Amino acid sequence: MTPGELLHRMPPTQDGARDPLKVQDLALDGRAIGERGSRTRSRILTSTATILEAVGINDLRVVDIARSVGCSPATFYQYFRDSSDAVLALAEQVGEETIPLGAEMRIDWRGPDGAAAARRMVDGFVRYWDAHRAVLRTRNLAAQEGDQRFREVRNRALRPLTEGLALMISESPGEGSKELTPYAAAAALVAMLERMAEFHSDLEGYGASRDDVVTTTALIIHSTVTR
Amino acid sequence: MTPGELLHRMPPTQDGARDPLKVQDLALDGRAIGERGSRTRSRILTSTATILEAVGINDLRVVDIARSVGCSPATFYQYFRDSSDAVLALAEQVGEETIPLGAEMRIDWRGPDGAAAARRMVDGFVRYWDAHRAVLRTRNLAAQEGDQRFREVRNRALRPLTEGLALMISESPGEGSKELTPYAAAAALVAMLERMAEFHSDLEGYGASRDDVVTTTALIIHSTVTR
DNA sequence: TGTACATCAGTGAACGCGCGTTCACTGATGTAC
DNA sequence: TGTACATCAGTGAACGCGCGTTCACTGATGTAC
Numbered sequence: 159m160t161p162g163e164l165l166h167r168m169p170p171t172q173d174g175a176r177d178p179l180k181v182q183d184l185a186l187d188g189r190a191i192g193e194r195g196s197r198t199r200s201r202i203l204t205s206t207a208t209i210l211e212a213v214g215i216n217d218l219r220v221v222d223i224a225r226s227v228g229c230s231p232a233t234f235y236q237y238f239r240d241s242s243d244a245v246l247a248l249a250e251q252v253g254e255e256t257i258p259l260g261a262e263m264r265i266d267w268r269g270p271d272g273a274a275a276a277r278r279m280v281d282g283f284v285r286y287w288d289a290h291r292a293v294l295r296t297r298n299l300a301a302q303e304g305d306q307r308f309r310e311v312r313n314r315a316l317r318p319l320t321e322g323l324a325l326m327i328s329e330s331p332g333e334g335s336k337e338l339t340p341y342a343a344a345a346a347l348v349a350m351l352e353r354m355a356e357f358h359s360d361l362e363g364y365g366a367s368r369d370d371v372v373t374t375t376a377l378i379i380h381s382t383v384t385r
Numbered sequence: 386m387t388p389g390e391l392l393h394r395m396p397p398t399q400d401g402a403r404d405p406l407k408v409q410d411l412a413l414d415g416r417a418i419g420e421r422g423s424r425t426r427s428r429i430l431t432s433t434a435t436i437l438e439a440v441g442i443n444d445l446r447v448v449d450i451a452r453s454v455g456c457s458p459a460t461f462y463q464y465f466r467d468s469s470d471a472v473l474a475l476a477e478q479v480g481e482e483t484i485p486l487g488a489e490m491r492i493d494w495r496g497p498d499g500a501a502a503a504r505r506m507v508d509g510f511v512r513y514w515d516a517h518r519a520v521l522r523t524r525n526l527a528a529q530e531g532d533q534r535f536r537e538v539r540n541r542a543l544r545p546l547t548e549g550l551a552l553m554i555s556e557s558p559g560e561g562s563k564e565l566t567p568y569a570a571a572a573a574l575v576a577m578l579e580r581m582a583e584f585h586s587d588l589e590g591y592g593a594s595r596d597d598v599v600t601t602t603a604l605i606i607h608s609t610v611t612r
Numbered sequence: 613t614g615t616a617c618a619t620c621a622g623t624g625a626a627c628g629c630g631c632g633t634t635c636a637c638t639g640a641t642g643t644a645c
Numbered sequence: 646t647g648t649a650c651a652t653c654a655g656t657g658a659a660c661g662c663g664c665g666t667t668c669a670c671t672g673a674t675g676t677a678c
Contacts, residue, residue, distance in 0.1 A: 185653085192653055194641075212397035214530060220632065236631070265655045299526060302583075303441060337604055342588055346577045346602055349584075353576035354569075356529075366569035374569040378609050381561070385608065395650080412620090419620055447665065457623045462666070613678100621673070627666090633659105640654070645647100 185236045197235045201227050203251075205346050206244045211292035214243060215299065242300070246307055249297040252290045253315035259283055260318025267326060268384050276380035281349065281372050283319070287355035299357065319351070320344050326383045334385040412463045431476075433471045438519035442472060442526065458583065469527070473534055476524040479517045480542035486510055486544025494553060495611050501551065503607035508599050512599050514582035516559045528544050546578070547571050553610045561612040594597075 166377050178301035191199065205226040210218055218241045223233040238244040262279040265271055286292055313320075322346035327335055358371040366374075406418055418426065432453040445468045451458045465471040488505040492498055492548050514521055527535035540547075551571035554562055585598040593601075 179513045189653060192641080193500045195654060198654075216530070219630090220628095228570075230658095232634075232639080232657085233655055236654080240632080252539075256407075295529070299529060302522070302526060303443070319496050334604075334608070338602060339601050340596050341587050342581075342593035342601040343605065345588060345591075345593075346581050346598075346605060349580035350573045350577035353468055353580070354573050357572075357576075361569055361572060364521075364568050370566035371538045373564060373575075377564055378570065378573060378605070381609070381612065382605050416620060418673080420622060425621075446663090448663095457625095458665080459624085459667075460622055463621080503670080617675100617677085618676080619665105619673100623669100623671080625661085626668090629665090630663100632662090633674100635659090636656100638656080640652100641649100642652080 186239065191237075195236075196231055198227075198229065198233065202229075202234060202237060203244060203248055204241060206241070207248055207293060210245065210248075210296060215242070215296045218245070219364075236330075245296055245300075246311065248293045249308065249311045252293050253311055254292075256283075256315050256318055258311045259286070263318075263322030266373065267380060272384065273376070273380050276383075277372065277376040279319075280354075280376040280379065283351060283371055284358060284368070287352075291356075295331070296365060298352070298356075301358075316348055316352075320348050320364075323347055323379070324381060330384065332385050338382075343382060347382060351375060353381065413466065414463060416463070418464075422440065422463075425456065425460065429456075430475055431469060433468070433518060434475055436541060437472065437475075437523060440587055442469070442523045445472070446587075458528060468580060469532075472520070472527075473519045473522055476535065476538045476542075479520050479524075480538055482513060482517075483510075483542050483545055486513070487549055487583065490545075491550030499611065500603070500607050502611075504599065504603040505582075506546075507603040511582045511585060511595070511599055514579075518583075523539060525579070525583075536609065543579075544576055547575050549608070550610060555556065559612050565609075570609060574609060578602060578606065 161318050185191050185195065189195075204224060205223050206218070209222055209226060211280070220231050220234050220241050223241065227233075234244075236249070250381075261278055262275045263284070265275040267273075267276060282336050286326045297308050297312055301312045321344070324340040327338055327343050328340040334383050354371055358366075361367070361371055391469045396453075404540045410416055412418050412422065430452060432443070432450050436449055436453060440502075447458050447461050447468050448469065450471070451461050454460075461471075463475070477591070485538055486506055486509050489502045489509070492502040494500075494503060524535050551567040554565055554568040554570050581598055585593075588598055589595070
């Protein structure tokens with residue numbers, strides 16, 4: 159049973175207002191969203207992702223999304239404010255998936271499995287990008303353009319990595335790490351990691367395979383964090 | 386004397402065609418650009434840069450540029466195909482300025498002045514970004530969106546850095562650098578450098594000063610290249 | 613020095629496309645009794 | 646089991662804004678003689 163269904167079966171409260179915690183289950187015109195509605199909503203999201211991949215955010219049109227879903231533009235506006243709102247919802251979904259990558263950082267990277275753990279993290283991150291390239295690219299572009307909503311979604315998604323790395327650096331006993339500002343270094347490494355994940359296939363044109371990119375990136379991160 | 390003036394005083398060739406090397410001095414409707422015209426062209430570029438800074442490329446309108454220059458939109462179209470064409474011209478101008486940064490890489494970074502040279506390079510690069518933030522941001526956004534013209538301009542501008550770093554890594558005698566793919570590592574480091582230059586002021590909110598960012602970034606680059 | 617001519621430079625006003633968005637409506641589904 | 650009612654869901658068609666772009670034109674400048 160979906161949350162939508164659940165809400166649907168709940169009696170309205172005395173003044174007709176709904177539980178504020180469930181406010182996300184209201185359509186934008188104030189209707190409650192039932193099972194059928196939430197299926198439509200996710201079909202819209204699926205189509206949005208497909209079109210986004212094909213044409214990019216600048217040419218993403220509500221009319222095209224609606225056509226590809228097989229509904230009227232008016233239906234789209236029941237669920238989303240505009241096309242960027244739908245993309246934001248996609249970015250939020252996708253953002254969740256970084257959490258498992260944070261697990262590699264609870265291993266001691268100075269230990270015998272350290273370099274391998276770093277490599278697993280990088281490899282996982284690149285695979286994550288390969289799976290969601292269009293949405294992640296768009297999220298980052300919007301964030302870079304200054305859109306606060308997308309910045310927050312991005313920061314939240316990257317937090318397991320950023321904080322994991324910053325912690326490692328700050329706890330590092332080595333002499334070399336004294337000069338590093340942990341948070342700045344972590345931000346730098348994550349920035350590098352993201353760009354490599356985004357563009358690794360471009361580098362193949364210059365003779366660096368996907369594997370080379372992963373190895374190289376992991377090595378830089380690992381050695382910076384454990385120096 | 387500007388190239389425009391020079392052309393202006395040249396006699397037309399027999400068939401009325403002009404030297405193809407001077408084709409950039411023709412307006413888009415085929416007229417030759419004289420002194421007055423090239424002054425107008427650069428006023429348009431100046432206004433474009435100002436507006437770009439204020440509103441970003443997505444809200445950059447030909448009409449607004451024209452108004453701010455004090456001319457008609459039709460005049461704009463004498464010199465540029467559209468607003469992105471003007472931004473491209475700006476990006477080309479600004480791109481030239483990375484050349485001096487490449488000089489720091491002709492120093493031996495393993496030597497006593499190595500770490501300082503790396504720091505000077507990073508510091509110079511951050512200052513370069515501070516001076517041209519709006520144009521560089523826009524150039525990179527367009528490049529990331531896949532616009533080939535902007536990719537080329539960006540790659541050309543970064544080439545002194547990318548190639549300098551790749552060369553250093555490939556010539557490095559150290560054991561650790563054997564695992565690095567020089568070109569991939571150079572691309573990774575430059576990516577990191579760019580993002581730090583772009584966002585260093587954002588990091589101040591997290592307690593990392595501009596100086597911390599420069600030091601940290603320089604350290605990561607230096608130690609990766611000389612390991 | 614003056615005049616005719618070629619060429620460079622700039623423009624006002626409008627056309628028209630493309631898309632976002634909404635309105636007033638019909639249809640589908642669930643529930644109470 | 647049937648019927649009335651409330652509520653959820655979806656829509657066709659159109660309005661209208663905002664901007665890119667162009668046309669047919671006037672004005673400015675330089676040059677030949």
